[in-house]
Amino acid sequence: MPRPPSVTEDRLIDEATAIITRDGLRELTVGTLADALGVKAPSLYNHVSGIDDVRLQVGTATVTRLGDALTDAAMGRSGEDALYAICHAYRLFAQRNRELYPLTVASPAGRDDTFDRHAWRALRPLYAVLAACGFEEADAVHTARLIRSSLHGFVSMELAGAFGLPESVDESFDQMVGWVLSLLDA
Amino acid sequence: MPRPPSVTEDRLIDEATAIITRDGLRELTVGTLADALGVKAPSLYNHVSGIDDVRLQVGTATVTRLGDALTDAAMGRSGEDALYAICHAYRLFAQRNRELYPLTVASPAGRDDTFDRHAWRALRPLYAVLAACGFEEADAVHTARLIRSSLHGFVSMELAGAFGLPESVDESFDQMVGWVLSLLDA
DNA sequence: TCCTTAAACTAAGCTTATTAGTCATAACAT
DNA sequence: ATGTTATGACTAATAAGCTTAGTTTAAGGA
Numbered sequence: 001m002p003r004p005p006s007v008t009e010d011r012l013i014d015e016a017t018a019i020i021t022r023d024g025l026r027e028l029t030v031g032t033l034a035d036a037l038g039v040k041a042p043s044l045y046n047h048v049s050g051i052d053d054v055r056l057q058v059g060t061a062t063v064t065r066l067g068d069a070l071t072d073a074a075m076g077r078s079g080e081d082a083l084y085a086i087c088h089a090y091r092l093f094a095q096r097n098r099e100l101y102p103l104t105v106a107s108p109a110g111r112d113d114t115f116d117r118h119a120w121r122a123l124r125p126l127y128a129v130l131a132a133c134g135f136e137e138a139d140a141v142h143t144a145r146l147i148r149s150s151l152h153g154f155v156s157m158e159l160a161g162a163f164g165l166p167e168s169v170d171e172s173f174d175q176m177v178g179w180v181l182s183l184l185d186a
Numbered sequence: 187m188p189r190p191p192s193v194t195e196d197r198l199i200d201e202a203t204a205i206i207t208r209d210g211l212r213e214l215t216v217g218t219l220a221d222a223l224g225v226k227a228p229s230l231y232n233h234v235s236g237i238d239d240v241r242l243q244v245g246t247a248t249v250t251r252l253g254d255a256l257t258d259a260a261m262g263r264s265g266e267d268a269l270y271a272i273c274h275a276y277r278l279f280a281q282r283n284r285e286l287y288p289l290t291v292a293s294p295a296g297r298d299d300t301f302d303r304h305a306w307r308a309l310r311p312l313y314a315v316l317a318a319c320g321f322e323e324a325d326a327v328h329t330a331r332l333i334r335s336s337l338h339g340f341v342s343m344e345l346a347g348a349f350g351l352p353e354s355v356d357e358s359f360d361q362m363v364g365w366v367l368s369l370l371d372a
Numbered sequence: 373t374c375c376t377t378a379a380a381c382t383a384a385g386c387t388t389a390t391t392a393g394t395c396a397t398a399a400c401a402t
Numbered sequence: 403a404t405g406t407t408a409t410g411a412c413t414a415a416t417a418a419g420c421t422t423a424g425t426t427t428a429a430g431g432a
Contacts, residue, residue: 105346111347119348141353145355146340146358149343149362150336152342153337153339153340156339157291157292160292161297162291176331176332179365
């Protein structure tokens with residue numbers, strides 16, 4: 001029927017991810033992305049609804065990778081051991097994807113079902129640990145929110161350069177993780 | 187010597203703040219700000235170096251107001267009582283300034299001395315509580331980072347709509363504050 | 373071969389940020 | 403009073419970004 005597209009969804013997300021990683025979030029534009037794909041800017045509108053859509057799709061792909069990283073970290077461990085690994089994997093992912101990480105927090109401009117589904121899925125290892133430690137439904141939710149808040153707050157402030165004092169940031173993180181682990185005893 | 191400016195720094199920041207609060211961060215542009223000030227767009231460059239500079243200055247003003255709110259909350263209280271008030275004042279400020287709050291986290295695009303000074307000043311009530319509770323130098327820094335991480339992480343995720351489940355967000359916050367307060371006993 | 377269909381293209385609009393260069397004016401020194 | 407001058411406001415213009423409209427092209431099926 002139609003001619004084969006030179007732009008596939010995978011290639012689009014890959015190139016957009018590469019631009020953000022290499023040059024920063026602000027350098028992802030319709031123009032730079034079209035160039036990277038070897039196509040003129042308006043042609044992108046055959047594949048996405050706009051630049052916000054591209055960012056959303058990159059965010060979805062990134063939060064999926066984050067979930068994979070957390071799952072890998074928790075694999076084969078349990079309890080405090082697993083939670084410790086999850087915390088450190090979370091921070092490591094943010095550090096290695098400093099420009100992409102902000103896209104994982106939430107879908108800007110209102111709900112997006114696909115993003116939300118993938119974001120929820122990324123939290124499975126965390127909920128698995130809590131469930132295995134005997135946390136009931138609602139309590140698991142509150143505790144997971146606390147842990148996510150601490151982790152996201154820490155890494156986003158760290159990436160933003162909000163920790164200005166000379167004290168070791170690694171040590172601060174270790175101390176915070178220790179505190180998070182103690183939640184499992186309660 | 188020169189003629190009196192129709193655009194003062196105060197008015198500029200006030201109007202920019204009003205636009206962000208009323209219409210959202212994305213609506214703050216050189217054009218909308220110039221209109222609000224009754225001036226043509228290029229005239230703004232006699233007062234600021236660009237739109238990023240405007241955002242930075244609004245952020246500085248906002249983080250100062252945040253510090254005032256925290257100071258007011260802690261006034262006349264001490265220990266757990268003061269920290270409880272600080273936590274709730276922090277969240278309330280973010281909720282009442284949802285569009286402005288992201289500007290308080292850090293100066294984008296590298297250090298800005300003025301912003302950093304005001305941001306540091308905003309943390310004084312927190313450090314005061316910790317000092318009064320006997321926290322030593324480095325330990326106070328690590329603990330303050332933990333508390334800031336939890337608070338910032340929670341409110342930024344809440345504002346971003348990252349807590350999708352039906353469980354009460356207020357209850358999650360209360361539980362988190364309870365844990366934060368328990369830090370003072372350690 | 374010809375038609376359908378989707379994806380590419382060109383052209384063009386509008387918005388935003390910014391720079392260059394000009395003009396107006398109010399405060400100050402004389 | 404008057405002229406100087408610094409400053410801020412203006413017009414004009416450019417470049418970049420996002421998007422829409424409308425046209426062309428090419429591959430696969432009839």
